[in-house]
Amino acid sequence: MTQHPMPDERRPANDGPKAAARNRAALVTAARAIYAEQGLNAPLSVIARRAGVGQGVLYRHFPDRAALETAVLEENVREVEQAAADERADLPTVLAVLTWHLTESAAFIGLLHADKEGNRSQIRVHAAPLSERVERAVRSHLPDGHRLGAANDLMLAVAMVSGAVTGPTREGRERRALDAWRLLGVEVGPVRPFVV
Structure with a gap:
């Protein structure tokens, strides 16, 4: 079942560059933790998931x-x-x-x-x-x-x-x-x- 926002609910504001900086920091933090656990061959999808972002966001910040x-x-x-x-x-x-x-x-x-x-x-x-x-x-x-x-x-x-x-x-x-x-x-x- 799809939930639709109520009229008085608002979507979070798009933070633009703040969100980009936050996402990059989250990716580095997640990668550091995952690499500590699994080494450098850890799947990038696991890192993106731990950071709470999609793989597209990961590749936007880190092309490889x-x-x-x-x-x-x-x-x-x-x-x-x-x-x-x-x-x-x-x-x-x-x-x-x-x-x-x-x-x-x-x-x-x-x-x-x-x-x-x-x-x-x-x-x-x-x-x-x-x-x-x-x-x-x-x-x-x-x-x-x-x-x-x-x-x-x-x-x-x-x-x-x-x-x-x-x-x-x-x-x-x-x-x-x-x-x-x-x-x-x-x-x-x-x-x-x-x-x-």
Whole structure:
């Protein structure tokens, strides 16, 4: 049975650009959650449904899968950069934020390993600059002579830790990540997202 609005009921106003910004933010939030649960290969229809929009709206904001993945991963990278730029930051604090993202997001781990994935050429194009930004942010806090200071050692250590981040619960993944950092002889602060 079709319900028709009563004469005194009004349709919500079209918010135009406000709705577009809201829809984009909802899509990025939904994609972040879905990618954390299912990885980068999650169906786009699931993301649109979680965001409460149609797939047409998704494609209006993100013309392809790589554009959406990049938008989500950009947020992860930006938070690591913000943590590194904080005047109170030190290496353990920045590594703690990085570790939080590793334990929260299979997509973020995928970003750090994108150069090794043979079938993900679109995200690989975007992954290299994002990965380099993560490296710069963390490297800016490496003291002279630190064990991870050699050319490739820092990102190799991050890749090794991300490889240890497995398990069905975030708490279990965090425990494994911290164990991996400990085995590498690297101190990490309390694992949490960066909050301004």
